[in-house]
Amino acid sequence: MTGSRASSTSTTVRRSAIVRACTAGFIALIVLLPAVPATPEVAVTLLNYIGLYSIVALGLVLLTGVGGMTSFGQAAFVGVGAYTTAYLTTVHGVSGWLTLWIGLAITVVCALVLGLVTVRLSGYYLPLGTIAWGISAYYLFGNMAALGRYDGINNIPPLELFGRSLASGRSFYYLIWIAVFLCVFATRNLLDSRAGRAIRALKAGGVMAESCGIHTERYKLVIFVYAAMLASLSGWLYAHLQRAVNPTPFGLEAGIEYLFMAVVGGVGYVWGAVLGAGLLTVIKDLLQRVLPNVLGESGNFEIVVFGVLLVLLLRFSQEGIWPHILNLFDFRDHPKIAPEAQPLVYREKAVPGEVLLALGSVSKTFGGLIAVNDVSFEVRAGEILGLIGPNGAGKSTTFNLMSGVMDPSSGEVRFGGRRIDRLPAREIAHLGIARTFQHVRLIPGMTVIENVLIGTHQRTEAGVVSAILRRDRAEEAQSLHQASEQLRELGLPEYADQSAGSLPLGKQRLVEIARALCCDPLLLLLDEPAAGLRYREKLELAAILRRLRNDGITILLVEHDMDFVMGLTDRVVVMDFGVKLAEGRPEEIQANPAVVEAYLGGVTEGAAGQ
Secondary structure (H helix, E strand, C coil), rough: HHHHHHHHHHHHHHHHHHHHHHHHHHHHHHHHHHHHHHHHHHHHHHHHHHHHHHHHHHHHHHHHCCCCCCCHHHHHHHHHHHHHHHHHHHHCCCHHHHHHHHHHHHHHHHHHHHHHHHHCCCCCCHHHHHHHHHHHHHHHHHCCCHHHHHECCCCCCEEEEECCCCCHEEEEEEEHHHHHHHHHHHHHHHHCCCHHHHHHHHHHHHHHHHHHHHHHHHHHHHHEEEEHHHHHHHHHHHHHCCCECHHHCHHHHHHHHHHHHHHHHHHCCCCHHHHHHHHHHHHHHHHHHHHHHHHCCCCCCHHHHHHHHHHHHHHHHHCCCCCHHHHHHHCCCCCCCCCCCCCCCHHHHHHCCCEEEEEEEEEEEECCCEEEEEEEEEECCCCCEEECCCCCCHHHHHHHHHHHHCCCCEEEECCCCCECCCHHHHHHHHHHHHECCCCCCCCCCHHHHHHHHHHHHHHHHCCCCHHHHCCCHHHHHHHHCCCCCCCHHHHHHHHHHHEHHHCCHHHHHHHHHHHCCCCCCCEEEECCCCCCCHHHHHHHHHHHHHHHHHHCEEEEECCCHHHHHHHHHEEEEEEEEEEEEEEEHHHHHHHHHHHHHHHHCCCCCCCCCC
16 A cells, blocks of 8 residues: 555656646747747747637636536627727826726626626526627627727737837737736646635536535636636737727637637646647638638638538547647646645534434425425434435435425424525535435546545635635645545545546445545435445445444435345434335334335345445
8 A cells, every 4th residue: 555655656746747847848938939030920920829819718728628617708808808908098098007907807897797697507508698798799899989889999009018118029929928827827726726626526516516515606606707807818918919909809709719729729628728729820820821822812711621620620539639648648747645734623523312413394395296295303413324215215305405405395404403404505514414426426537536625625715816826735735634534544545646537436436425524524424325336345335334433423324225224224214105104223124014015025134234
């Protein structure tokens, strides 16, 4: 085990060194290119636009690739930044540097207003909402007399830095690429943080994220505003590079191109934004130069060829190009386990035997269907309680009523004496209830330890600004220590750096339990934890659950495997057709004629978990 951890640490160090060397080499290339006299002006111009597009695509990586929210309206936010500085500098003589912050402030207000409406949408409604925003902004820019209508605003004064005018493309180059690198590293810092894991959890579904105490709507709004601010920054740079603006670059077509850049490069990867912007910009420029000489200038053949190339690329590489580079050179960097860090603060354990969770006459109806009907039972601290019943008995619905996924139609649920049945799942998680899922809900593209770290979210406080400025490292070390401890407790330390999606089902279920334990629960809800496990894996899981009970964690499990339940639980509640059929110790349940007839089918022998 020690040798395995040492090998993993050595591999991680090598990966980090490779990543740092490649990043330094790319930065050096960008810095030196315009300084070489032989570098043509057209190359500098092309690199300037690649930098501008990269900033916008970077926001889409976070918004669409990581957060799972497709937006076609980023070009409109570029226009907000561009028109703000164009109008204020030409009409009111405001300093161009000051207009950057004014433009960002206006963008934040617009994004907040728009985001409060759109981020609540799901399915195709969100993309349609951003399309509507993009079209509206385009016609707004084109119809306002103060903004020059469709002719736009010209003669934008150049920026000055230390008394030097940045009027030429070559002199403006470094400002653009400094902005690109700052945005890249800020976004990487954000993703490698408590807030970043919450953002990555959004794509896996709100139920899982909320069960770990994550306020999903808040984080959706955060990344929507963040992506808009990056677009606005790009627009500000564009206006001072071009020295003129008009509505054309800020229409829906441009918004679609920005999204293509993110997708082609690798929509879930930070450096993929730069790669995608570079590839599409260079390819489009080459087609515009070459095709008119071959096919004539009477048609826009470059658009046709460009579209065909995009379709082929997406057909054979749906995740973009950057993942292939990662696989080729193994550039991935993973969190470092920090065993020397102080552990996070634990809750005070409940007194054994006291009522921890109580359901009082709980019912749930769906239209005319009664899924749960007047169910009452208690869960006492320090026990393992089994909730069983045939398919359709209402177990899963009851489970969801306890964890805040659903609200009861009548009755009440109390936890620690406090009524929780009207609280959202994230608030219930904060009170000390953690859960797993019948169908494992891990984020396959994240490593095992990153998935487990999501469970520490509610026990830590670092926000977005702290993450970007890298001021959350002490708290991150504590979280890493906590996650690594849970992996060791469950016998999974050697899997820490592996992709969660590559693990067999049994290990994935243990990872889910480790994530739930990182929430520091008083009550652990397990939804069919033994489903799909082999005999030996069930024995190991039963031993783990007994150890957790002995450590003071109360467990309620829904399970179909009767051998597993009867050999593990202290008490059992049986449901049938939405009502509670029986309650008692396992041996009492096994001897209950009504239970045997309804569910057990005569099974009275001992349990595999014993």
